[in-house]
Amino acid sequence: PGHWSIFTGGLEESDWNGDLYSSLEYGVRRELSEELGVLTDEGEISFNPKEIKFISEGAYPDKSENYFDYQYTFYVKLDVPFDRLRLKEGQKLGLFSEREIIDLKIANSYRRIILKHFREKEKNKGIFVKFLPKISLIIPTYNVEKYISETLQSVKNQTADPNLFEVIIVDDCSTDNTPFIIEKEIKDMTNVIYKRKEVNEGTSVTRNEAIELSNGEYIALLDGDDLLEPIAVGSTLKLIKNHPDAAYFYSKYKRIDAKGNPLPDKPGYPFSKKNLYHFNLVSPFTCFSREIHNKIGGFEKGNEAEDWDHALKASEVLREDQVIYNPEVLYLYRIHDESKSFAQVDQVRESAVKMLLNALNRINLKVKDISFRRTEEGHSYYDWERK
Structure with a gap:
């Protein structure tokens, strides 16, 4: 308690204004103070609507035509002390902190949620969808x-x-x-x-x-x-x-x-x-x-x-x-x-036989034997015999 983290900013210097509401909604990694809301076990945010009333347009740069700015939305980690944060309706938070690259998988999971939100909300209209x-x-x-x-x-x-x-x-x-x-x-x-x-x-x-x-x-x-x-x-x-x-x-x-x-x-x-x-x-x-x-x-x-x-x-x-x-x-x-198909032909063939057996088992087809042969077209062709 005492700090919460926002993952936001662009690929360039971290001098963008991020929307605080969406930063909270998608970027909080720790428990919030009770006056703001609580991060649930499922990773969702429960807001106190009396305290947080911000426009919801995503934690993006205000103006940009650069594809990367939309792709790397969550790569800046900013810790904000509660006692230095004053919330006002419509307020935006200026980001002036040293960049810290975080786990790419986590960052992109957040980004996909927001992009999906805009795709549904804007119905393929507007600058955000333009870059999807x-x-x-x-x-x-x-x-x-x-x-x-x-x-x-x-x-x-x-x-x-x-x-x-x-x-x-x-x-x-x-x-x-x-x-x-x-x-x-x-x-x-x-x-x-x-x-x-x-x-x-x-x-x-x-x-x-x-x-x-x-x-x-x-x-x-x-x-x-x-x-x-x-x-x-x-x-x-x-x-x-x-x-x-x-x-x-x-x-x-x-x-x-x-x-x-x-x-x-x-x-x-x-x-x-x-x-x-x-x-x-x-x-x-x-x-x-x-x-x-x-x-x-x-x-x-x-x-x-x-x-x-x-x-x-x-x-x-x-x-x-x-x-x-x-x-x-x-x-x-x-x-x-x-190339793998040329240099590792025996290994690829062995994997193919195992894979094919698993595939036939998934459709409940019992197989006695699988044999391999080459066709005139150069394909790997597998004949299988039922039990």
Whole structure:
């Protein structure tokens, strides 16, 4: 007692005026004095309406056209003594304190609550909603110094309005120059969030962490050594608009070698739940709703067939018409010596067999044996025999 904390401010110097009401509503981390209200066990604030009567427009900078100011709303921690705080209706609190970066997961959880509030309240009107991304493009990276610059350039080349999508890059503790190249490449980007991890935890964990940092209603995936066609985000946005009941989207893709030269084409496949249990017909470029991602528990840690596993789990809770195939080529999938699909083929195959057994068990199908074979198209195809 005696202090309470506000998490607010922008990415720049902490000289913004934060709205005190929303700071209290979303940023309080300790018990309030009884004259102000009480922080409940559920993390909600119980206000004394006689003492707190402030406008509710969020703890944001008063005026800004900078995307980052909206993305990093809660990164300043300010402790305010009660005896120095005088509350008046409509009063705003000036923030002039040294920045302290707090737990990103906590900060982004608060931010998503406020962004959701504005999305519902403003009905897609006003400056706050203007900067809400529809799609979060997730890019996990690990030791891709040869390719990451080209990957990020393909993101910069997107024809879609940058305000409609954001880019979330999380580096999984690379040991090469990947982090330094990323920092250089994103200097001129206005819709990016970047985090560098101190511990290597694998693709699934890194993707989940990046998604936790994101704000989009939909999540799209891009690996740090692959490329997007310029229309990728725009085409996906059109699909989302034209199929409002759908929750999972994927497109046709092409393969390239380490130098970017085209490799033999492979066909795309319209969605079929039945076929998905035999091979991963879903392409590397997938886009799915945040709601369905949370519902299936995200990407499974340690699963080397995480893309296929994610698609299978989503298919179990979605109707077939809620998974949409885009016949346009939107993604260039790079095959090179260091790529997981090339260098760890046995490990990926072993994970795929375990994953498929679990998936078949979830639909109560008892399986005697699973065998692996390669098709002419280069797919990994699994035949399973009922007991």
